[in-house]
Amino acid sequence: MEALLTSLKGALLLCGQLFCIIVPLTIFYEFLKTRQASLAGKKRALMGISGRGLVPLVTGIIIGITYGAGVIIHSIRSTDIRKREAFLILLYLSVCHAIIEDTLIFVVIGANVLILLGVRFFLATLLTYLASLVGRDRLR
Amino acid sequence: MSGRVGREMGETLKRGFQNGLSITVEMVKVIIPFYLIVELIRHLGLIGFIGGLFRPFMSLFGLPGESALALIAGYTANLYGAIAVLKPLHLSSRDVTTIALMLGLAHSLPVETPITRKTGVNAWLLLAVRISLSLLAGMALNLAWKLF
Numbered sequence: 001m002e003a004l005l006t007s008l009k010g011a012l013l014l015c016g017q018l019f020c021i022i023v024p025l026t027i028f029y030e031f032l033k034t035r036q037a038s039l040a041g042k043k044r045a046l047m048g049i050s051g052r053g054l055v056p057l058v059t060g061i062i063i064g065i066t067y068g069a070g071v072i073i074h075s076i077r078s079t080d081i082r083k084r085e086a087f088l089i090l091l092y093l094s095v096c097h098a099i100i101e102d103t104l105i106f107v108v109i110g111a112n113v114l115i116l117l118g119v120r121f122f123l124a125t126l127l128t129y130l131a132s133l134v135g136r137d138r139l140r
Numbered sequence: 141m142s143g144r145v146g147r148e149m150g151e152t153l154k155r156g157f158q159n160g161l162s163i164t165v166e167m168v169k170v171i172i173p174f175y176l177i178v179e180l181i182r183h184l185g186l187i188g189f190i191g192g193l194f195r196p197f198m199s200l201f202g203l204p205g206e207s208a209l210a211l212i213a214g215y216t217a218n219l220y221g222a223i224a225v226l227k228p229l230h231l232s233s234r235d236v237t238t239i240a241l242m243l244g245l246a247h248s249l250p251v252e253t254p255i256t257r258k259t260g261v262n263a264w265l266l267l268a269v270r271i272s273l274s275l276l277a278g279m280a281l282n283l284a285w286k287l288f
Contacts, residue, residue: 003183004176007228011175014227018171018220019164026163027156034152056259066248067163069255076259087261094256094266095245095273102247105219106240109226110233115281116240123245123273 014108021104029063033071047125048088048132052079057089064098088128096124167220174213174224182228200275201242202282203235214243215271216250238281246274 039054049057056072065072072093076086103116181187191205198205206229214222222243226236249267257263 003179007176007179008172010179010228011172011224014175014224015164015168015171018167018223019160022163022167023157023160026160027153030152030156030159034148065252065255067159069258073255073258083260086259090256090259090261090263090266091269094252094270102219102244105223106236106244109223110231110236111240112233112237115237116244119241119277119281120244123277127269 017108018105021101021108025101026067029067032059032062036071047092047128049085049092049128050081053081053085053089057092060089060093060097061099064101065093067098088132091131092124092128095127096120170217170220171224174217174221175228178209178225178228200282201238201278202285203239203278204229204231207231207235207239210239211242214247218248218251219243222247234285238278238285241281242274242278245277246270 036055036059039051039058045051052075055075056068059068059071059075062068063071075081076089081089099117099120103111103113106116107113181190187206190209193205194208195205198208198211207226210222210225210229213225222239226239231239249270253263253267256266
């Protein structure tokens with residue numbers, strides 16, 4: 001019985017710690033969502049991703065796939081983003097998304113921030129860049 | 141004019157807070173059962189058995205066998221489930237970093253894969269990329285820990 005109580009206390013403490021991370025983030029996310037349209041104006045294409053593609057890309061990197069699903073799906077389907085570009089965006093996001101939350105919740109139990117962030121950014125950028133080279137000539 | 145801006149900010153703040161609360165409710169529903177199950181397994185002395193079962197596989201990543209439970213929880217449920225499993229296992233900071241990297245690359249797969257599919261891209265290919273990267277990155281980081 002005492003062991004159960006100790007366990008429950010541990011679980012509740014963890015919930016409390018995560019609550020303190022989640023609520024400020026969701027508030028920050030809502031403010032971001034009100035400003036995301038300003039991203040679409042950027043003209044330059046990076047890794048095969050255009051200015052319009054920055055809306056779902058940046059939303060996913062910061063807010064995440066589950067929580068940013070509405071924005072990501074809508075911003076890809078409602079604009080004329082090509083299938084190829086959509087794939088590059090989702091490839092990047094598959095590897096690297098929700099970077100603030102995903103990183104912080106593991107820091108709570110002792111993970112190394114720099115390794116988590118560095119490796120995900122590096123792998124996502126490298127893979128997306130390589131994928132953007134594949135089949136590029138066919139489009140010219 | 142400034143009254144309208146203030147009201148909009150207040151509404152954004154409220155929406156963010158409400159979203160935070162509903163995510164917290166979902167999180168608590170995952171964390172409490174996962175955490176208690178792992179504690180129960182530990183008290184029943186079954187950790188050694190589970191650890192032995194998964195040791196050959198998890199040793200590829202330099203991780204103790206029982207941490208496979210966190211990997212399974214993270215891949216199939218979500219990262220909250222994985223954390224709830226990891227905390228009672230009391231792994232070293234090095235091991236937590238390795239498994240956190242693996243889980244960061246692939247998690248919540250039954251939820252995130254259908255979302256990816258809805259954008260119209262090849263979600264199965266991306267699922268394969270995520271799982272392979274997760275496993276490869278775990279092995280690579282294990283090698284890096286050994287070398288440096």
